[in-house]
Amino acid sequence: ACSARLRVLAWASAGHPPPLLATGGGAAYLEIAAADLLLGVDDGLVPELRYAEVPPATLIVLYTDGVTEHDRNPLSGADQLHAAALLAYGAGARPSASVVEECMFLSHLNRDDAAILTLWTAHEG
Numbered sequence: 001a002c003s004a005r006l007r008v009l010a011w012a013s014a015g016h017p018p019p020l021l022a023t024g025g026g027a028a029y030l031e032i033a034a035a036d037l038l039l040g041v042d043d044g045l046v047p048e049l050r051y052a053e054v055p056p057a058t059l060i061v062l063y064t065d066g067v068t069e070h071d072r073n074p075l076s077g078a079d080q081l082h083a084a085a086l087l088a089y090g091a092g093a094r095p096s097a098s099v100v101e102e103c104m105f106l107s108h109l110n111r112d113d114a115a116i117l118t119l120w121t122a123h124e125g
Contacts, residue, residue: 013047064114
């Protein structure tokens with residue numbers, strides 16, 4: 001039996017929502033106890049660095065709150081992003097951020113800023 005090697009993701013939220021991880025087994029948000037203040041609010045503030053173990057072949061979705069709040073309903077936006085991340089994971093060959101953008105209907109004019117960054121951890125072997 002072989003064991004899956006884990007990678008460690010280090011990130012600072014700087015006031016942004018938590019990352020979303022998608023794997024073959026589903027998708028989940030990385031929960032954080034408390035969000036940091038936005039960058040620039042306090043010159044002396046250093047955002048807390050957080051760590052999470054991430055399995056191989058994981059899609060990591062980083063985004064601004066404008067992605068999940070584009071229709072002014074953050075709860076349904078979080079569910080939509082969850083579904084979009086799973087679709088992007090399944091479409092692995094396509095640019096992941098573009099798949100998420102299309103699924104979230106962010107191609108038209110938005111009332112809020114919407115930025116998406118996707119990363120993949122390396123596959124095993």
